[in-house]
Amino acid sequence: MVTSTRASRSLPWRSATAIPVRDARPWQAERNTTTRRIPLAKPAPTVPWGDFRPKAFVGEVVPFRITAFREGHDLIGVQLRLTSPTGDVSLHRLRSLADGFDRWETSVTLLEQGLWHFRFEAFADDFATWEHAAGLKIAAGVDTALMRETGARLFDRAAAERSRPAAQRRALKAAAERLRDPGTDDAAALEIVHDESISSYFHERPLTALMTLGDEHDLLVERERAGVGAWYEFFPRSEGARRLKDGTIKSGTFRTAAKRLPAVAGMGFQVLYLPPIHPIGTLNRKGRNNTLDPRPEDPGSPWAIGSAAGGHDAVHPDLGTLADFRAFVRAARAEGIEVALDLALQAAPDHPWVKEHPEWFTTLPDGSIAYAENPPKKYQDIYPINFDNDPDGIRAEVLRIVRHWIAQGVKVFRVDNPHTKPLQFWEWLISTVNAENPDVVFLAEAFTRPAPLQSLAAAGFQQSYTYFTWRNTKTELEEFLDGLAHETADFLRPNLFVNTPDILTEYLQFGGRPAYRIRAAIAATAAPTYGVYAGYELYENVARPGSEENIDNEKYEYKLRDWEGAVDRGDSLAPFLTRLNEIRREHPALRQLRNLSIHWSDDDAILVYAKHLDAALAPDGRSDTVIVVVNTDPHSVRETMVHLDTSVWGVPPGDTYEVEDLLTGARWHWADHNYVRLDAFTEPVHILHVKEPR
């Protein structure tokens, strides 16, 4: 049943709804109207922020939707014409959602990276119209002869199509004869109307009339890591740092940090993000806890980039050489880990740019250069860039820097504060870099209002930090996760970092160890990309008073941590994170974004969601369903009923099925209403795999 224009290799998509490709019928003349013969409106995927391309990633299941309807009572069919980047064309039949809003849908797994094109096509479905009318009218004894002859003519028309298999043509011809045979009574004719094999012939190869072609749209499919990955963040200067006899600390290096790579890989992380690795400014350097009076041995914030030792293209001398960095990248790759660098477009006062290109900054009336500020607050270790004085010069320099790091083996960039730079600049940079190298991924640290956050994603960022850390209650999470999966997924891919060097939420500060398990479990299962900043596994939860960030913030000092000791003492979350990442690897449903459905519980803290992948869309041809039930209150034991729409995973209401808790191995028989007890202190979450009936 599945065919395509290209024969002799594997297909670039998976779909349950593929239909044979035929040449499109000639397009009805348009007569200067915007409307076409069969109206098609509100196509998806789409981007609501200007004229941008929607996005997907290799292996993503993408729902394609359109509003299509026809005047009067006659029925229509709708199909999707997909063209892969290498020119493979396929057709996929949409199903009516029958929601009263004339929406149609089909889902396709896209397997080829690059720019796809898609178009919706609608047509009068003469067979379906007849099937509906004949079913009613022959049963009612109205116009039976007419209905039989009308059907016979449709069967004749289909039987005459040489593209149909010979057996099908013979069957259609015989059915036409039977419909016309006066010896066939109406009851027998009605059986032909409802004959499922005949109906399937027409569903696969519809007899189309009034074929209407929609506009062609683009869909950019990026590599899998743009959409799927478990991230870990560490400061390389802390990894292998050690205290000297004089009490000061000797910086870790790329070489010492590389020793921790096997542990990071062992936990199952796939991307390792390093805060800026460049020389750190000495002028106005910040001391511990963001103080203005550093001690000589304080290393400063890595985001205060640039000193006499170099700028954005240089490596901090304490970390080693550029060759050391390349070796680190290679060592990571050997462990299956990609290294992500920080791209923070700002300068310490002693960055080489300041002397060479003062025009890249804002000069004040008193001749000084403007510091970063949020009036009346000032950040005296950082000069922000002024993108308007010499836009061409800045663009060329940033492109040079990005190319430089790509040349060192880096293909993932975490962009610091992109919302403080022009959106136009990012659109240009990302499209320029991706034109040279489509594998490069940019993650936007856009902790800002929804409009700029979403616009940055729409304009090209492959991933975005989100408001996840500030969505902690059941109702907040329901709305937030549903929005990620169903409102913004066409252009915004969330990276659910559970913490960052800047963010230690009150939930983590005051939620104890359960809070750490709860948040990690949600992040790892609700979205295909999530991240953890080192120290999370040690439950580091003491904030600088009055702030939402860690006390003794690693941004301003080295952190010496005893990773292995914590594991040995049973004081580490690492085994739990390791298991979460294993579960993610074993369950393809968790590596999708748009397949999340919210379910219900009677408790105001028990959050329930499921992720389901249909067999026809799955990599191994087997369906996969994971149900997550979380107690979002880290301080209590909760008992409640959960209520599931089991039809999402194909189980009729009331039927039972077996589930296995992937964390504990416990197995239960579940139905649509189930009892749960979640003890925040011992077992705050169930991650349940729905076992397929054997």
Add this chain to the structure above:
Amino acid sequence: MVTSTRASRSLPWRSATAIPVRDARPWQAERNTTTRRIPLAKPAPTVPWGDFRPKAFVGEVVPFRITAFREGHDLIGVQLRLTSPTGDVSLHRLRSLADGFDRWETSVTLLEQGLWHFRFEAFADDFATWEHAAGLKIAAGVDTALMRETGARLFDRAAAERSRPAAQRRALKAAAERLRDPGTDDAAALEIVHDESISSYFHERPLTALMTLGDEHDLLVERERAGVGAWYEFFPRSEGARRLKDGTIKSGTFRTAAKRLPAVAGMGFQVLYLPPIHPIGTLNRKGRNNTLDPRPEDPGSPWAIGSAAGGHDAVHPDLGTLADFRAFVRAARAEGIEVALDLALQAAPDHPWVKEHPEWFTTLPDGSIAYAENPPKKYQDIYPINFDNDPDGIRAEVLRIVRHWIAQGVKVFRVDNPHTKPLQFWEWLISTVNAENPDVVFLAEAFTRPAPLQSLAAAGFQQSYTYFTWRNTKTELEEFLDGLAHETADFLRPNLFVNTPDILTEYLQFGGRPAYRIRAAIAATAAPTYGVYAGYELYENVARPGSEENIDNEKYEYKLRDWEGAVDRGDSLAPFLTRLNEIRREHPALRQLRNLSIHWSDDDAILVYAKHLDAALAPDGRSDTVIVVVNTDPHSVRETMVHLDTSVWGVPPGDTYEVEDLLTGARWHWADHNYVRLDAFTEPVHILHVKEPR
């Protein structure tokens, strides 16, 4: 403060936010990005159904909205550049809605019919940025000298603009000197920062940088009657019909029907819609109550159009001649009433088309022509048109018919069942007719699903019947009215008919006389266009059993009614309808669509909404506010508190103001929380006018 490029006549708009027109600064080079320097997204008014133009009507207050934001902390300004059909250009400053979503808005009353163009323009507002920073920093003693000099330079820049009034330039120059004067202490400098007159200079004529021009959009402004009107519907054959001695009824004529025009005008109705006035088919004619066995004297349904006496361009001989019809139209016009005709594109079996153009119908395999049907139901008095066999021929014929009636003085058409004809056809017909005559108004009787209903409006219909008759509870009406005013108003104008010959809802059947008052009051006040089908004022509420239409439906027979006797007996709703139409005439807020706000009550049946018009946008320069409080339960007396957001009409929370009930003349002092008692049987609704403080 208000100027425009055209000097010597009245302006084609009203606005509280107009600013002087200056030449736009050169547009920043685009560098091949979709994003411009300051992102502009999600403009409104807009149409979500394909590439159609949003609509407004002459005198309509249109909110223009855009999402605009800038990177970082600097402030922006946004303005709307409006170009009227005759080329008058005006600029209107938008205000930030400060809703966290970076939405900006301004409202303008559009007074000129034709195609307007609008564009949003955003710019860095250097004064506003300085005002914000200087206010904080000088107060905090940070960078005071720098802030003062920065401000002085801005004032110098503005003072150098020759377009500013001389007095303003002098004041700015003096302020710059004071800021620079060491004798001015920081407290005095802070006063300059917060000086409202200086701030107003910059608000009126902002110092702009990074000026970014959005795309140009169209907005079609149609004549007032496209959006505002009180409609009445009667069957001319019933008006002046009389019973003969043999018991049969002699048809009314245009001449006898004209005698009722003064009464219709006296009730305050402005549009009189006539069901089809053409010859009625004799083949398969329907009898009383839609029966298949008519008596010889049964007149048949006017929608079964066409007989030997002619088709869609002819007048039913019983009604008179074409000249009689023209006289009727003239007589109506003399009463201030416009006549609307029905456009029902279908044919009785004896319509001349059937012989002359069998290709305009669907011929079945048995050689017969297909009746209209909804399988297994059949409508044997009607052949539907097949628009695909000879689209050009049908288009030419329909255009000929429409032009024919326009030539008789008709400019309003109520289109029967437009959703059973191709959307493409309507877009073509309406745009073709309006290109010749932009005053022609088409009302869509699209009782169908939301997608086709909204698409027909988007594709050109000036007005639409809606789901109003089926929205009867408080919560249904809240959602429905809010949607009309705030979701679809850019392209869909509702005509809230309270009943039709096809619709007698259960609410009216079983709600008694209170139901008739309640529904009329809501229809007349919630939307600027509403309608009443004759008989409503007589509380005709007996349905054909099992149906939602009147028994002895006027579609199939003459109705003899005693209008005046009912009034004399106190059995007519006409006086109430008359008062509603007076209130509509006196209150311009009621002649707007988008100015509705939903308010609250503690009772599950008491619906509360208000319509407000700002003084600057009103025709007489005076603000107008009407609060409607309705008991939607026609069977009970309700007492409750209503809760109002009085800021909508400019009253601070807690302040009192006087209201007058426009139905009873009662006056009360109201605040934001008020007691009401609504007795469905005597006084189911308050229509309260907010008195302006003298």
